[in-house]
Amino acid sequence: MIPGTIFADRVAVVTGVSSGIGKAIANALVAAGVSVHALSRRPIGDGADGNRGGLVWHKVDLAKDAEVIAFSEHLLSKGRELDFLVHCAGLFATGDVATTDVEQFDKQLMLNLRAPYVLTRALLPLLIRRAGQIAFINSSVWNNPRAGLSGYIASKYGLKAFADVLRAEVSPQGVRVVSFFPGRTATPMQEEIFRKENLDYDPESLLQPEAIASSLLDAFALPPSAEITDIFIRPAKPKALK
Template sequence: MAVYVITGAGSGIGAAVARRLAERGDELWLWARDAARARQLADAFAGARTLVGDLGEPERLSWALGHQSPPDRVDGLLHVAGVVELGGVAELTPKVWRETLAANLVAPAELTRLLLPQLRAARGHVVFVNSGAGLRASPQWSAYAASKHGLKALADALRGEEAANGVRVTTVYPGRTATPMQEKVHRQEGKVYDPERWMTAESVATTVLTALDLPRGSEITDLSVRPAG
């Protein structure tokens, strides 16, 4: 049984990954932004444990984790949570930039830092669920794309730093996926949302598990997955 800490397990890709890992009997520690969300996750995933901390306030994560009892070893830390706000550079405020970078970049960096001892003990695996926006930026996507470009840089640096400790690092770059976040994006774009046009969260979950299950001694560093057609 492997031990996984997962952010963003409440919906979309994170929920799909958590379901797949739970079905095969792995031990789940699900990150929740507050106690109410933790109760919801515990109800949704029988047997899962929860950790509470607001990813929008990464400077408080050390304090939050210090008042809880995280696992002694972590086989996989899966960063799936994220936020998105579209808008032109001429329109986006410092508040939007700070919130986007805090949740999408600074929080994953800090949570990784805090759990590195457990990851090293297990010779574990860090997976960053990034985005196609982490490889290219489009108009109206500057804040989100900047946070995801930064997340790629974080993963690349971490991989080099922790290779000697046996910690593997993978970045997955999904294209548009049928999730609540994608529905929000379509509203911001003023477009009709048709989930049938996009990949399922299960497809991305399969991609994540492919990276996790690769035999030790090999490593998928970067993996892009796109809707077909």
């Protein structure tokens, strides 16, 4: 259990919060006392805009630079503080190199790699000022390349490289950077992947988004003298895929 005082009065930006891992992380941060700016294209929660205690939703299409920059300039202009930046948004698509058009490849690079770069770059002054922390929710495919996933895996390899280079640049300024590599997780996106692969979807046999959120808070709660760089998480008792 993370003491609430560690996160009290802290501020976070979390992307991909409409469902799955991003939603679980946003909820966990709010429960710990963090004020969360939640970014997604679709409203979240039961209200018209998803706003609730500790969480403010911002309609941002991460594939559009202008919207990402506008949100970042909004925070900067308001003199807001920022302690945590969590990249959860992602796009998954399948297709062999020989048959997949370049447009689909570009869309995955745009959302999975370029958008985190643009958002991180824009918010870096706030994070440096607060000696903040940045988390990239990557994927276990980084360590397990498979046929038919060239665009997705290429973008995730790039995201790992970006995180490593970023860490080398900002660590001297007190900013910590961690990459998460979860295995198959019970999310709407994973359910769709199972359907496309003609596999039986049993969410209870998969990682739960809340477990990843808990691990993230543990990493953020480390004292400033320590830094976790990479976290690999997999289901404890995975079932054979059928």
